[in-house]
Amino acid sequence: MGRKFFGTDGIRGETNTGAMTAEMAMRVAQAAGAHFRRGDHRHRVVIGKDTRLSGYMMESALVAGFTSMGVDVIMTGPLPTPAVALLTREMRADLGVMISASHNPYRDNGIKLFGPDGFKLDDDTEAAIEALIEQQPSLVPAAHIGRARRIEDARGRYIHAVKQSVSDDISFDGLKVVIDCAHGAAYQVAPSAIWELGAEIVTLGVDPDGTNINDGVGSTAIAAVQAKVIEEGADIGIALDGDADRLIVIDEKGQAVDGDQIMALIATRMAEKGELTGGGMVATVMSNLGLERHLAERGLSLERTKVGDRYVLERMRAGGFNVGGEQSGHMILLDHATTGDGTVAALRVLASLVREGRPASEVLHRFERVPQVLHNVRYAGGHPLEADSVKAAIADAEAELAEKGRLVIRPSGTEPVIRVMAEGDDEAQVEAVVTRICDAVREAAG
Template identity: 70%
Template sequence: MARKYFGTDGIRGATNAHPMTAAMAMKVGMAAGAHFQRGDHRHRVVIGKDTRLSGYMLESAMVAGFTSVGMDVVLLGPMPTPAVAMLTHSMRADLGVMISASHNPYADNGIKLFGPDGYKLSDEDELAIEALIDGDIPLVAGPDIGRARRVDDAKGRYIHFAKSTFPESLRLDGMRIVVDCANGAGYQVAPSALWELGADVIAIGVSPNGKNINDGVGSTAPDLLCETVVASGAQLGIALDGDADRLIVVDELGHVVDGDQLMATIASGYARAGRLKNGGLVATVMSNLGLERHLAAQGIGLIRTGVGDRQVLEAMRAQGYNVGGEQSGHIILSDYATTGDGLVAALQVLAELVWAGAPASEFLHRFDPVPQLLKNVRFKGGKPLQDESVKAVIAAAEAELAGQGRLVIRPSGTEPVIRVMAEGDDSDQVTRLVDRICDAVRVAAA
């Protein structure tokens, strides 16, 4: 059954436009609160948010919704998404909420929900909540409404947790690190955790004003970080996104290190220490072929999934892997977290750097990426990928690559766009094949 409100990562949209309105946020609170009131204990939800202006509006609306159906609310304030997931579980809450649109501009916002185990909700739970949203949700009697309170030590709890993932035998003394927090949810906790581990921290993107989240800073805009690392003589730069569940690294020369290189670094370190479960890692179809070849040369396997951290996590849980992620830097380390955690992933990378005693420019660039090109083709309607002429062009392209490259062609899950990606050792061939397929899709969609 298709979901009406929930997308691949919660509910998301432009603020004050359906479905991201205060009225809908209150209804989501009522529906989720009613759905998760199981058992005869006093029920509790924890709510975190990033630094968007609209976070206050949506937070207040959700508090009204949850308390109206009898659920107590614990407000965490600005906190990373993984912190909300962790605190949901550690505080024995029935439900966790993160109000964030991740790496999107400030005018967007979203609602992510976590179950009592700290994992994102199943399809079944989301469908059940959607059914309640569209129905009449009974309110509790006046004496039974929930209470709301803020927790002052939430940041300290998460910092302590993040630091606990860094080996006790290592320190960051003498290492100058630039951390870019995207003016988002990690702007307080990330610099503090690095400083407490001994690093000389230079923090940028730590002055949120409600409208500057992800604006020229963070993992999707690393230019300022690259400039700052070089100008300050830092050994490393770390960039988080708006809700701090993604990580991009910059080496001391100002070169960006993407999620594929970081996963290779972490997986190799885990394998060396005998910690890599199932002898491999999980990545999406968008991860570079160079990563697959690099891992294979070390005897490390790679399982590919569809696009999205949710599919990565499902494969990790089903098959027993403890390292997975996306090229974009959404890295899941299931020994520590139930979702992507930019700070925890950064600490694992730092631990490997300290252990190696080598410059980041040498140690983190694990392989040369195979030439890869992604183009989007917008269409008005229909199903152009089912057109026989498009199928023929794709089949011809696959035959031409002859096992020396990959094609990934898929419709977007959020907009009328066909995404065409090819990679192979010959960049001219890759470009030619992508353009040929894109042209065929445009003709079929005309």
């Protein structure tokens, strides 16, 4: 049975509509509070947020919901998603909540939930919470209402933690780094962590006003950081998204480096040092075939999952892997974090620059990408992938690519979009295949 509220990464949507209202946030908190309220101890939840204007409204609604269920609330203020996961575990909380719509524009917001171990909830737990959302909550007596307070040292705790991901003998002295925080959750912590390790920093996207998050900056709008790297003559550029769980790197020539190349760098270096576990790494079906070939040449495996960092994480935990991620920039390094952490991944990349003493364009170019084409088709409603004409177009494409490439077609988990991706050694063939399928989807969708 499909989930009604939860998508691939929590609950997300346009603020004040559908499932993203203050009323709904309170109901989610009451349902989550009821689900995690076990035993006689004082229950507590950690709540963080990014810099969206609606974050205050959603935070207040969540506080009301949790306290009405007898759960104490600890508010951190603006903080990256991985920091909330970290503090949930460190503060022995029963659950954690991040208020963010990640790379989406400010009009959207979302609610991500973490269990007491700092990991995102599995499908069964989300399904149980969904069932409780639509039931009347059992509120606690007045004497047992939860308390709420803010903590002032959350940022410092997180900065200290991420710096531990770099060896004590590493200093970033001599590196000039442009860091773009997307006017988002990491606008203070990420520049501080990199500066404290010795780098000269140039900042972008560090002046949030509630409505400018991800607006022309960050990991999904990299033109600004690319230009700044060239203008400043920087060694490297770091671009995070709104909640800082995603990373895109820009080399000294202004060229973008995606998650596949970053994962290849981190995984192979760890393998050389005997630190890589699981015999390889985990990525999604969207990662480039070139990454798979690169790892295979070094005796390492690439296990693929469906799209979504939560599914990557589930496979990592099941298979004993400590490196995984997505081409889009989610990097999961389980030795240091329980979820994707753009700042931790950035520090590992900077450490590699120091270790190798070569330009970023050389250090980060680990393999030749196989030509890959990805097109998105937006639709108004219905189920275009179920149309016979679309199924026929897909079957023809699969037969044409056969052993020469891959085809991945999937609906987005957060918006009404069909993503059509193909890759193979013949770029013209790949482009033609994707175009035909997209045309079929558009026609079926009307």
